[in-house]
Amino acid sequence: MGNTRLAEIIGRHERDLLAEWTRRQMDSFGTGRDRISETQLRGNSQDFLRALTEALLRNAGSDLRRQEWSSMKDLLGEISRQRATQGFTPSETAVFVFSFKQPLFTRIASEYPNDSEGFAAELWTATELLDELGLYTSEMYLKSREEVILRQQQEMLELSTPVVEVWEGVLALPLIGTLDSARTQIVMQNLLEAIVARGANLAIIDITGVPTVDTLVAQHLLKTVAAARLMGADCIISGIRPQIAQTIIHLGVDLSGVLTKATLADALQLALKKKNLTVARS
Amino acid sequence: MPVVKTVELPLTRQEDVVAVRQRTRSLGVEIGLTIVDQTKIVTAASELARNTVIHGGGGKATIEIVKEASKQGLRLTFEDCGPGIPDLERAMQDGYTSGAGLGLGLGGSKRLCNDFAIESKVGKGTRVTIARWKA
Numbered sequence: 373m374g375n376t377r378l379a380e381i382i383g384r385h386e387r388d389l390l391a392e393w394t395r396r397q398m399d400s401f402g403t404g405r406d407r408i409s410e411t412q413l414r415g416n417s418q419d420f421l422r423a424l425t426e427a428l429l430r431n432a433g434s435d436l437r438r439q440e441w442s443s444m445k446d447l448l449g450e451i452s453r454q455r456a457t458q459g460f461t462p463s464e465t466a467v468f469v470f471s472f473k474q475p476l477f478t479r480i481a482s483e484y485p486n487d488s489e490g491f492a493a494e495l496w497t498a499t500e501l502l503d504e505l506g507l508y509t510s511e512m513y514l515k516s517r518e519e520v521i522l523r524q525q526q527e528m529l530e531l532s533t534p535v536v537e538v539w540e541g542v543l544a545l546p547l548i549g550t551l552d553s554a555r556t557q558i559v560m561q562n563l564l565e566a567i568v569a570r571g572a573n574l575a576i577i578d579i580t581g582v583p584t585v586d587t588l589v590a591q592h593l594l595k596t597v598a599a600a601r602l603m604g605a606d607c608i609i610s611g612i613r614p615q616i617a618q619t620i621i622h623l624g625v626d627l628s629g630v631l632t633k634a635t636l637a638d639a640l641q642l643a644l645k646k647k648n649l650t651v652a653r654s
Numbered sequence: 655m656p657v658v659k660t661v662e663l664p665l666t667r668q669e670d671v672v673a674v675r676q677r678t679r680s681l682g683v684e685i686g687l688t689i690v691d692q693t694k695i696v697t698a699a700s701e702l703a704r705n706t707v708i709h710g711g712g713g714k715a716t717i718e719i720v721k722e723a724s725k726q727g728l729r730l731t732f733e734d735c736g737p738g739i740p741d742l743e744r745a746m747q748d749g750y751t752s753g754a755g756l757g758l759g760l761g762g763s764k765r766l767c768n769d770f771a772i773e774s775k776v777g778k779g780t781r782v783t784i785a786r787w788k789a
Contacts, residue, residue, distance in 0.1 A: 550672055583675075584693070584696055584697055585697070586701050586704075587756045591755060591756050615694075618693070618694070619694055619766065622762060623765070623766065624748050624758045624765070625756065625762075
């Protein structure tokens with residue numbers, strides 16, 4: 373393996389390699405160059421060269437699973453994460469590694485003036501290695517994107533299921549968004565737990581923010597109402613808009629056993645009445 | 655019937671049902687369906703898309719903007735290569751379910767649309783086509 377030889381070449385040309393590579397990267401960004409400063413880019417590139425040389429000197433080969441590559445992988449992981457959050461595309465991120473090819477290949481060529489076989493071998497080693505590193509960068513980029521998506525999903529799960537106490541013993545559950553996923557289970561559970569915790573005997577489930585009420589959503593609602601009733605709490609479903617009411621009728625879903633109101637205000641009024649409370653102007 | 659626009663969506667996971675609803679709604683808005691008609695076709699799409707995922711073992715949805723004479727409408731086709739429905743008449747009945755649902759999906763979808771057609775072969779799969787025309 374010509375690993376150490378490659379390290380020597382990089383070491384000898386480090387300064388101009390770095391300058392040319394950084395310039396290439398800046399050029400490749402075109403209009404998007406304000407997303408990243410030249411200093412940051414140069415810093416990243418310098419770290420990359422250092423990690424590369426270090427691994428090459430230890431004869432690490434091109435198998436990134438080897439332990440010698442771990443600091444390089446950490447570095448690329450960090451850079452990919454940065455780029456992903458700065459709004460770079462996957463290819464713009466991979467360019468970081470791939471744009472190093474041309475400057476490096478020129479230097480390799482100059483080191484093997486009359487040895488085409490040696491040049492070809494060295495070139496192959498370098499290509500193979502840089503391809504691996506570039507692919508790894510893309511992979512890390514996608515991974516960090518997925519992490520963002522996963523985190524947002526979890527945030528949404530938490531966000532969307534608040535149970536609020538609107539009056540003593542009266543809970544309100546404003547539902548927003550899709551109701552046919554794992555969320556529904558959480559929603560139901562949250563409400564039932566809150567009924568116990570606050571000793572409530574009335575709960576208003578508001579579906580103003582639910583765009584589609586199909587049979588599955590209706591079934592979930594009916595189950596929640598039935599479970600709450602078993603625990604001694606009555607439910608009022610509010611926020612039934614005209615188009616939803618018409619759709620429910622056509623679907624043939626029977627909500628006649630459930631108290632329903634058009635708006636949350638109406639539902640609250642009904643809840644207060646059931647508690648024998650009146651609101652008076654002072 | 656001339657087709658103005660076609661959108662094809664995969665239906666393999668529960669989340670794909672959400673995508674079908676969203677596309678159906680946006681195309682409904684595009685041709686100017688009223689909010690009630692939008693809600694009706696979106697709800698029917700939701701039922702049928704879920705059937706494709708759960709009972710059909712996955713398949714695809716095709717949403718089309720179609721034109722006939724001077725009226726425009728949405729036509730949706732749901733296809734799967736699942737086990738098929740042995741007794742269509744029974745499946746269309748309200749309250750009958752092979753799973754754990756309310757058993758209103760097929761009949762309800764039919765009532766929510768202007769056109770409704772279902773073909774099913776046991777062991778081959780099921781295809782449901784619905785349409786809602788702009789009033």
